[in-house]
Amino acid sequence: MENTRERILDVAERLFAEQGFSGTSLRQITGSADANLAAVNYHFGSKEQLIAEVFSRRFEPINALRLRLLDVLEADERPPTVEEIVEVFLDPPLRACLDPERGESLLHISQMIGHAMSRPDSTVRDVLLEQFEEIIQRFTQALGRQLDHLPPDQLLWRFVFMIGAMAHTMSISPELKILSKGLCDPADTEELVGAMVPFVAAGFRAPAP
Amino acid sequence: MENTRERILDVAERLFAEQGFSGTSLRQITGSADANLAAVNYHFGSKEQLIAEVFSRRFEPINALRLRLLDVLEADERPPTVEEIVEVFLDPPLRACLDPERGESLLHISQMIGHAMSRPDSTVRDVLLEQFEEIIQRFTQALGRQLDHLPPDQLLWRFVFMIGAMAHTMSISPELKILSKGLCDPADTEELVGAMVPFVAAGFRAPAP
DNA sequence: GTCTATATGGGGATAGAC
DNA sequence: GTCTATCCCCATATAGAC
Numbered sequence: 001m002e003n004t005r006e007r008i009l010d011v012a013e014r015l016f017a018e019q020g021f022s023g024t025s026l027r028q029i030t031g032s033a034d035a036n037l038a039a040v041n042y043h044f045g046s047k048e049q050l051i052a053e054v055f056s057r058r059f060e061p062i063n064a065l066r067l068r069l070l071d072v073l074e075a076d077e078r079p080p081t082v083e084e085i086v087e088v089f090l091d092p093p094l095r096a097c098l099d100p101e102r103g104e105s106l107l108h109i110s111q112m113i114g115h116a117m118s119r120p121d122s123t124v125r126d127v128l129l130e131q132f133e134e135i136i137q138r139f140t141q142a143l144g145r146q147l148d149h150l151p152p153d154q155l156l157w158r159f160v161f162m163i164g165a166m167a168h169t170m171s172i173s174p175e176l177k178i179l180s181k182g183l184c185d186p187a188d189t190e191e192l193v194g195a196m197v198p199f200v201a202a203g204f205r206a207p208a209p
Numbered sequence: 210m211e212n213t214r215e216r217i218l219d220v221a222e223r224l225f226a227e228q229g230f231s232g233t234s235l236r237q238i239t240g241s242a243d244a245n246l247a248a249v250n251y252h253f254g255s256k257e258q259l260i261a262e263v264f265s266r267r268f269e270p271i272n273a274l275r276l277r278l279l280d281v282l283e284a285d286e287r288p289p290t291v292e293e294i295v296e297v298f299l300d301p302p303l304r305a306c307l308d309p310e311r312g313e314s315l316l317h318i319s320q321m322i323g324h325a326m327s328r329p330d331s332t333v334r335d336v337l338l339e340q341f342e343e344i345i346q347r348f349t350q351a352l353g354r355q356l357d358h359l360p361p362d363q364l365l366w367r368f369v370f371m372i373g374a375m376a377h378t379m380s381i382s383p384e385l386k387i388l389s390k391g392l393c394d395p396a397d398t399e400e401l402v403g404a405m406v407p408f409v410a411a412g413f414r415a416p417a418p
Numbered sequence: 419g420t421c422t423a424t425a426t427g428g429g430g431a432t433a434g435a436c
Numbered sequence: 437g438t439c440t441a442t443c444c445c446c447a448t449a450t451a452g453a454c
Binding site (some may be wrong): 235236246249256300 | 429431
């Protein structure tokens, strides 16, 4: 079947997230995907290129959506608020976590970024950096226009803090409901976005130190 | 020599951070540490227990310091501000990054938390959870007293966001100076703490959604 | 496109001498 | 406490039949 490729990607995504890259073998992947061991090398060339493909398959639509939403915001005559920009940045990845079509896929992916960034190999890093370069550029510019009192280094720091809050929340979200004894449920996207946007926006608006 | 144990811990810390746990072999570790392969099992029992020891060696002093500083804050008649509590939480780990005695060690450790949390095995998770249970308890209570208008779930969310901002900043800090073209230098602890505390404190103070 | 079989190398752990 | 040698298992990748 032609969709062996997709089945491998689905399974790889889940296993990489749960066990890391070096912790997951091609045997495990092809075993769970009802595919042959040799299929990975046939379809992707190598394990490293499979990893890269797992990432770009998920991030391309998310990042495209972020840019479209930012375009809409900026097309308006009224300048966008910090809250609106932050929401356009945070909402697509967080919401994708709950989309029944995509299931848990994005949670898996975000758990993997940490693994990917600390790889010695270069393929995955390059894919990720390319994937996010335009995003970072566009969103820091948009925020900078609304926060023109803020020194450029502070703007960048705060952008890093925002990404950290988002990435960490996604990465621990499977455990968070239990750890918080039910108080925080990351599966409730509305609530999660509703909690994160005011926190981050207030952080951006804080007076420079 | 007796300090073979320490040399193994030092090398393991660096290699685990750079390559992940499954990506680092005991052969690599003992090779770089001028120790024998069998020394790991002699001193630690297994690779898994070595990982756990690498963590607790670094976090025990940090968390003890956090609790002492919080005790000092709370001993005062004047109730502590949100900024003071946040600083007591963030400063010890961030400052430890720059301590010349410890060198880069804590950067390594923080890069590893992501790896550790997504392990299938249980030893490391248990060590980490035990290590942080009291910290989370004490700091959420202290913050909650100063933010008594804030619903408990919002307080917890924001605590998660703070940890995310901190952990992510530490984990990408080796690349941040280059990525930001020199604007942000995480090696300057004063500046880093000075940027993070106002951001996080403003986030905590934001009106509940 | 899919399979079997295999080449080639590295992994963690341990037994037992020193 | 340290070393060598070894057990046994698993990894990625590929060759070649179907």
